[in-house]
Amino acid sequence: MSEEKVKEWSARQKFARFLEEHKKRKTPERFVILEKIFSSQAHVGAEALYNLLLADGYRVSRATVYNTLDLLVEAGLVRRVTLGDGMTRYERVSGSINHHHLICTRCGKVKEVKAVNTVAELLPKKPRSFEPAYYTLYIYGMCSSCARREQMMRAGTTEKSR
Structure with missing residues (x-):
């Protein structure tokens, strides 16, 4: 298994535990959003992520994307970043945090x-x-x-x- 797949699998396990501990549903949509962020090398915005999911044939609402991103940030798997243009983007937290x-x-x-x-x-x-x-x-x-x-x-x- 590649190093990237190991990180993604580990993130899935951590997210599943987080959802259980916080009594949140473990929906397929939440895990697809996690997978998309972890498979992307870019810093992705919520709208871009939403459009990417739609283009890939996933039926997911904007609210689900935004709410899941909030959960991923709370779980410590994703970090919000603003890169100077005022737009909030998300990056996976892996490797060196600094x-x-x-x-x-x-x-x-x-x-x-x-x-x-x-x-x-x-x-x-x-x-x-x-x-x-x-x-x-x-x-x-x-x-x-x-x-x-x-x-x-x-x-x-x-x-x-x-």
Whole structure:
């Protein structure tokens, strides 16, 4: 079994326990939503997830998507993130909880990179009344594809102006 499938299976087990402990129904729709998030490498918004489910032939309501996302966040399996455009997206919680997001300001592409011990650099002296749980750093710039495209456009503009 691949590492991704193991993570997804483990998440299914944890979600099933969470639903039982909170006396919530274990519906197929909830597990399909979990599966879609864990199979996606992207940060997905609720509406995009809803549309993806419909396109794949699942009959699920918007309310079910939003409510299930809330349950997944509460269960600690999914995290809400806002990547600078004001839209809430969701990412699976797996591997290192501390990571950075490289966000292209042109196309909106998001890439996750593993964090080094940034908290020690940001908080060299731990505040007495604060216990850090996790952190995420957003770094904005231009992805290599957009940078290449812009460089080609500049080169074309320079040649035309000669």
